[in-house]
Amino acid sequence: MTLAKRNRESDLEAFLVAETRRLGGEAIKQTGVAGIPDRLVLGPRGQVAWVELKRKGGAVSMLQLHMIKRLRALGHTAEIVDSKEGVRAVLRRMSWDNDDSPPFNPADWDDDDSDFSLRRG
Numbered sequence: 039m040t041l042a043k044r045n046r047e048s049d050l051e052a053f054l055v056a057e058t059r060r061l062g063g064e065a066i067k068q069t070g071v072a073g074i075p076d077r078l079v080l081g082p083r084g085q086v087a088w089v090e091l092k093r094k095g096g097a098v099s100m101l102q103l104h105m106i107k108r109l110r111a112l113g114h115t116a117e118i119v120d121s122k123e124g125v126r127a128v129l130r131r132m133s134w135d136n137d138d139s140p141p142f143n144p145a146d147w148d149d150d151d152s153d154f155s156l157r158r159g
Contacts, residue, residue, distance in 0.1 A: 047093045051076060054089060054125045061129060065089070073101035075109075075116060081132035087115040089128060094120050 058065040064080045075090040109116040
C-alpha cells in the first residue's frame, strides 16, 4: 500500500464518523457553504464541535481558516484534525469519557408525538 493510499482525508473522515457513532453521537457531513468545516460532531449533553479534516500535511485554505476563526469567535468549538490521535482528542474533550448515559438508540424513542403540533398555513 502506498503512502498516498494510507494517508487519505476520506479515511480519516470515515474514522471520525465511526468513532463518533460508536460513542453514541453523530458526525454530520457539511456541504453547500464554502469554507465550512467538513463535519459537525454532536456529542453528549448538547456538546457540538465543528471538525475540518485534513490528510497529514494537508493545508487549510484561507477561507477555511477564516471560517474556523469566525466560528471560534462566536463561541463554537472548531478544530482542524489531521490524524486519528487528533480525532480521539476532539472526542475526549467532548467528555464522552465522563458520560454515564448509554449510547443513543432510536428504538428507545417513545412513538407518542402528542407533544408536537403541526400547523399548516
